Amino acid sequence: MGFGSMRRAAVLAAAAVCAVTLAQPAEAAGLGQWRAELLAMPDGFADATGHVQGTDSHGGYAGDLWLDGISHIVTWTQGKPTVHPQPEGYEAADVVDENSAGTILGNAKGGFWSQPMLLDHGRYELLFTPGDWASLRAVALNERGDVLAGAQPNDGGPGAAVLWPAGDRAHPVVITGLPYLSAADIDDDGTVLLNSFGKSYTWRDGTFQQLTAPPGAAWVTAAAIRNGQITGNALASDLLTSQGVRWRSPGQPEVLPSSSTTFGLNGFGLIAGNGPRPDPVGPVGPLSTWLAGRATGPLPLAGYAAGYAKAVGDDGTIAGVVSNLDPSDGGRPVVWRYRLR
DSSP: OOHHHHHHHHHHHHHHHHHHHTSHHHHHTTSEEEEEEEOOOOTTOTTOOEEEEEEOSSSOEEEEEEETTEEEEEEEETTEEEEOOOOTTOSEEEEEEEOTTOEEEEEEEETTEEEEEEEETTEEEEOOOSSOEEEEEEEEEOTTOOEEEEEEETTOOOOEEEEEOTTOTTSOEEEOOSTTEEEEEEOTTSOEEEEETTEEEEEETTEEEEOOOOTTEEEEEEEEEETTEEEEEEEETTSOOEEEEEESSTTOEEEOTTOSEEEEEOTTOOEEEEOOOSSTTSSOOOEEEEETTEEEEEOOOTTOSEEEEEEEOTTSOEEEEEESSOGGGOBEEEEEEEEEO
């Protein structure tokens, strides 16, 4: 590791320690708080909506916006948006992830068909796999460039996960063996996170390991994995009461305080999700954060009613959208930063 890399690692580690210190008690004491900054919109599209699902952890963000009724990939560098052309031969595209090298993972779309693809500094790479698939959709990208997708076969059989190793994308690995299998995420060491009919698993080199459910949970759904730490959600036996969970290892579940769901996780364990629902069948709870198992404050919504955030950067920023409707359907792009007062 060179001096520059060592310095950056030290800075990020110090930032993580600072974030732990400036948890909810510090915020209550008036030391700092999360602040929302709306991202600039492309010229001529001030009211466009969409999703922000990626960050390079260096101030760059990636998402997709509906422009003239079509989904386009948009990136933000130093706060300025760039609209990218569609992949050749496809009508539209979306974004699902980004790594620190600035490589973006998404799906090229044509009619009812989607094809996993990478956008690497302006160059598209479509990812193919042998087999007869009714649906193939990109899910996650790790730091070394491994790609994970979910797949459904044309014969209506069990689902699968498809893994393209960074060093040999011409020979993808098809992961099967669990009922109703769905792909969730991939860690930087290649460990795959999967869900299967109310249970969650890691997969590595052909071996599955089930995640232990927290006490009282009847249904578990994992969402994200980084550096061996996992976050997700657990449903009680009534299948209505939900809580966010972090696993420090597959056998160590810990219910997050004042939580109902979680979506995103960074390399230092900063988690984004929702606080408790006011009503089990009502709207989702407030957009919130956790670190080291402690609540670290709500995310402000810049005057909107609700928000969604999956992209949690190793620089401590969180990217997502805010909306007056259901934010999972898209909204106004926004970045959250923790600021000292």
